Amino acid sequence: MSRRRFLGSTLAATGVAAGLSTVAGPRAGASPTARTYDAVVVGGGLSGLAAATTLRRSGASVVVLEARSRPGGRVHNISTPGLGATVDAGAEFIGPTQNHIAALTREHGIDTIRTYNRGDSLFWHSGTALRMPADVPLPLHPALAEAGPALLRATADSLAGFPVGQPWKHPDAQYLDSITWAQYVNRFARSDMARNMTSIAMSAALSVRPDEVSALYYLNYIASSGDENNPGTLVRLLSTDGGAQERMLVGGAARIPIMMAAALDERIVYNAAVRSIDTTAGHAVVHSDAGTFTGHKVVVAMSPAICDQIDFRPGLPAARRELQRGYRMGSVAKFSAVYKRPFWREKGMSGQVFGNGRPIDVTFESHTEGHHILMGFISADAMRRLDHAPMSQLARECVANFADYFGPDARDPLDYGVFKWDLEPWSRGGPVAVSSPRTLTRYGAALRASVGPIHWAGTETSDYWTGYMDGAVRSGKRAAGEVLAAL
Template sequence: MTMQQFYDKHVWTKAVRDFMDLFVQGFVTARSYESSMLWFVWYITQCDGRHRIFATSNGGQERKFVGGSMQISEGLAKKLGNEKVLLKSPVTKIEQKAHEVVVQDLNGKQFSAKYVIVATPLPLQQKIVYEPPLPSRRNQLIQRLPMGSVIKTFMYYNTPFWRKKGCCGSAAIDDQDGLIGFCLDDVKPDGSHPAIMGFILADKARKYCDLTKEERKKRISELYSKVFQTDEALNPIHYEEMDWLAEQWSGGCYTTMMPPGFLTKFGREIRKPIGRLYFAGTETATYWSGYMEGAIQAGERAGREILAEMGKIRSDQIWQDEPEDKEILPHPFETSFWERHAPSVPVFLCLTTTALLVGGGVAGTLVYHKYFR
């Protein structure tokens, strides 16, 4: 079933249904009617649960890189030798031979290696010609996984006015006509370049991608004025955005969205090697899939798979993850008794009815007939 079908059946209030829909959109950039419930529950679980994935402090939204995360890519390129890292060379064909793999790019250049790791987004793997053709299930798999839909925005101001008002800058915005579904403070560590980062999510991204950049800027600044209750939000000094829907070499963001039935039919194929082809990418991770951490785990795992195939390591070392950094280990969340043990609405009504029936009153019989007949 979809997430929509699940909470239509089990959620009792409109406020919670609306929050759940925004929760799904915020984390997988798809609507609840598109998303497999099984996959979404797995997605939350492999990010250490709803508290961890949702939290800023001690959670998935806590940290940024001073100087930007592009430094990771640049550092790797420098270590490998920049001349060995080829940009603007999209792969068009992969041919597996008896003892090597030949890769051809859009410029007609060919490269050979003993093994190849494919880490492109799963839907984009359809753009590659495979020789021999992919096995049946893998061929079907990459046809059934759309990318999420999001436009990421940055609205810059002279001052972080939201901080002066005692606000953290983070908001989940339930506004039918508002473009942004979720926003975060993006002031740099030294206090410079105050900005609010906001996400246009799922259906709204698909609806408002036809607006001009200036039109989106105007509507978003008006929304922030409404959210933070100040006219200062109406006067940004700069605006940047990334329309991931239009990015042809990713197809969308943050990750692929798995529809109902996908995991049970194709889940085991996602990271299964095919001859000398191995698969990485954040979608193939088993923790923090959809995040940078998942992408790193997937790359390390694919590398160790090849090392095991070459006899360099044992097969039981493939899933031997790198140790966690002790400075950023997650801490347990403190929860109240009722957070841990609150009954569902049907159970609460059942308990209430039982208490009334024990009392022998007519009211208990009426409640029983109303809710349980």
């Protein structure tokens, strides 16, 4: 088995962006070579990098083909246009039971800091702000008594013994996959405020409307927020302290894929969008913008919602094709405003908001290089409305929205950064792909099932922490294990 290193592209410094990020990236790879790799990995996000790293450390020959001019996929740092402050444009937080991404932070010497979670957070309902202790994941309010306890009880009942990563095996799978999340929660949330709270419990994580996603999908998403020894819970998924938003990475989460890619060195080729994968001969011939590469196996480390960008020859099985059609990316952008001081703390506020405000429905405090940041997500319909709006309009609306939440001091940021994931051609949205009703029960078994020499990775294919960085790393390691077992 040949172990020669592929003479491909080298990792250059990652560029920065103002508004919609443009990256001054590495050079494309060398000319196509006649060698056959043990595995070709399609996608240089966390899942693809984890797969390639695992394969390399096991002695397998591997090459990674990345469409962008940078590594990381949906994990990406940008710089604000004025100050040049580094902000997370994509995935940002890590928390308890996310053991695989935590191990990478230690391996690469990246420090973490706790997300600020003192004072009060805001629950926003149609122009009214309800203050609540920051350490309470769901609002404490009489009008929400019907929703909060019922939501926790209903999800706990549905999650008892949940087949994590295989939701189609749930005893009530057919029913839960026949309805949307909105239909699931509307059984006990009857007031507008209660429905707002149960909706944000889902949209805060997925950036879709509650009527756009299968109830079974989101229950699996909740069940996945743990590990082999700790069952997933809604509280862990939504919480800051003790939950998925507990910590941030100093210098930005993209430091991890940048360091992983640097360690792979010549084994990663940039500007190498894959156009087709031909497996008619029993191995994989991968045609990309940087040339043609051959592997005994291929790992497609991509969201199932965007795999249709690749022409598979022969065609994929019907179940896999229908699975991909049943998934869609959430619509989301991330807006970060940089301030001279954390004035919200002076008002006894955590910087966290959840609710139906527009265009930003969820906010957190963040930090970068000595600066204080209010970061907010623009999701679903609000994002689709602003997809092609001028950046000045988007920034104006977001800053005004921060002023609604935190007062007039929010109107004067020192700088801001924006990244519209909907317009990123190799992601088509974010933060994760979700499935429509009747997709998982009909076609879910095709999510990870290999097709000849093709193996599937990506955070959507993970059992635990699907949709998160930890899930991406888990999925890459699993796919690499499948390849090694089959070589």
